[in-house]
Amino acid sequence: MMDERLAMIPCPRGHEMVVKTAQELATSYPEAYSQGFQCDLCHSECRDRAMVCTHCAHCEYDVCATCSNRIAHEVMVCPAGHTLQPATATELQRENPAYREGYRCDGGHAWGVQHFYPVRHCSICQYDLCPVCVNNRLGYPPPPV
Numbered sequence: 001m002m003d004e005r006l007a008m009i010p011c012p013r014g015h016e017m018v019v020k021t022a023q024e025l026a027t028s029y030p031e032a033y034s035q036g037f038q039c040d041l042c043h044s045e046c047r048d049r050a051m052v053c054t055h056c057a058h059c060e061y062d063v064c065a066t067c068s069n070r071i072a073h074e075v076m077v078c079p080a081g082h083t084l085q086p087a088t089a090t091e092l093q094r095e096n097p098a099y100r101e102g103y104r105c106d107g108g109h110a111w112g113v114q115h116f117y118p119v120r121h122c123s124i125c126q127y128d129l130c131p132v133c134v135n136n137r138l139g140y141p142p143p144p145v
Contacts, residue, residue, distance in 0.1 A: 009068050011056040012131055014118065018057070023049040025062075032060060039064035041140040067140070074138060076120050078127035080108075084120035095123060107133030 025033035038045035048140045054068040076084040092099035102113035120129040
């Protein structure tokens with residue numbers, strides 16, 4: 001059984017990610033994935049057809065199982081020490097209607113209102129980290145432009 005948290009791995013552009021095997025990717029996208037895939041975070045080559053990854057169909061962005069598990073299970077905290085939880089746009093808006101307009105990432109960059117999900121969110125402080133900042137905190141390179 002797959003860990004539900006793997007579906008909360010962030011695509012850097014805010015698209016929904018799905019959990020797939022290399023075989024499923026090769027079947028769905030034979031030209032791009034016939035030889036497996038390369039993790040866009042650690043750059044490892046994943047040629048085993050049974051290998052699981054988290055995949056964004058819009059960007060062809062792939063995260064191997066090792067990196068996906070690390071992101072899904074990494075405990076991050078806000079400056080006050082509260083645990084940040086993965087949250088989708090719907091969950092944020094349900095908690096606070098002000099999130100209908102998006103959110104401001106508290107990770108240190110000045111990009112203005114964000115619409116990339118899932119975020120890491122503190123419900124107590126309303127502290128939010130965008131997917132790029134989550135990956136940066138984990139030491140992964142910035143996404144391709």
